[in-house]
Amino acid sequence: GQNIDQPTEMTATEGAIVQINCTYQTSGFNGLFWYQQHAGEAPTFLSYNVLDGLEEKGRFSSFLSRSKGYSYLLLKELQMKDSASYLCAVRDSNYQLIWGAGTKLIIKP
Amino acid sequence: DGGITQSPKYLFRKEGQNVTLSCEQNLNHDAMYWYRQDPGQGLRLIYYSQIVNDFQKGDIAEGYSVSREKKESFPLTVTSAQKNPTAFYLCASSIGGTGSEPQHFGDGTRLSIL
Numbered sequence: 001g002q003n004i005d006q007p008t009e010m011t012a013t014e015g016a017i018v019q020i021n022c023t024y025q026t027s028g029f030n031g032l033f034w035y036q037q038h039a040g041e042a043p044t045f046l047s048y049n050v051l052d053g054l055e056e057k058g059r060f061s062s063f064l065s066r067s068k069g070y071s072y073l074l075l076k077e078l079q080m081k082d083s084a085s086y087l088c089a090v091r092d093s094n095y096q097l098i099w100g101a102g103t104k105l106i107i108k109p
Numbered sequence: 110d111g112g113i114t115q116s117p118k119y120l121f122r123k124e125g126q127n128v129t130l131s132c133e134q135n136l137n138h139d140a141m142y143w144y145r146q147d148p149g150q151g152l153r154l155i156y157y158s159q160i161v162n163d164f165q166k167g168d169i170a171e172g173y174s175v176s177r178e179k180k181e182s183f184p185l186t187v188t189s190a191q192k193n194p195t196a197f198y199l200c201a202s203s204i205g206g207t208g209s210e211p212q213h214f215g216d217g218t219r220l221s222i223l
């Protein structure tokens with residue numbers, strides 16, 4: 001079967017750096033997406049990786065290793081508004097998105 | 110402003126009742142999707158449509174139905190056959206479905222049983 005694993009919850013301090021990991025086993029791979037979702041709201045797109053390596057977008061970076069079935073989202077200079085769930089999704093061989101359950105990130109002052 | 114509009118925000122269903130969730134987009138996207146989100150689980154695909162007048166079942170289509178008569182609209186009906194409909198329903202759209210273009214989401218409809 002297809003599977004996306006993420007930690008259920010993480011806690012970090014305002015101003016610090018946090019890394020959220022995502023491992024996947026899917027039938028084929030056609031890209032990996034990271035989304036942010038505040039409670040009760042719509043997911044919003046953060047990043048996309050299809051080749052190995054690091055993609056940087058301001059305070060957020062995302063890394064992919066296809067051979068290891070592994071990605072991480074790196075958030076720098078954490079702000080209170082970064083408290084949210086972070087969803088990892090992989091596009092499989094049928095171009096469907098397979099979603100992880102999300103990682104709830106709690107930021108403490 | 111371009112975006113995806115879902116309505117209503119909250120919906121209550123009685124036993125044996127069908128209810129319809131609305132999803133409208135003005136992004137000129139070809140592809141549209143319906144997901145169900147339950148606590149502690151990833152988004153699960155109910156139905157998707159790549160083009161007008163065509164749609165495909167997702168992983169959990171039983172008890173649901175859709176139509177795609179217009180490019181902008183992709184309503185979801187939760188039928189009485191869906192025995193556990195309480196969930197957060199998300200509609201999404203994308204330009205296509207094979208490249209780097211992300212899916213864009215509406216604000217969701219929370220459905221509960223009365």
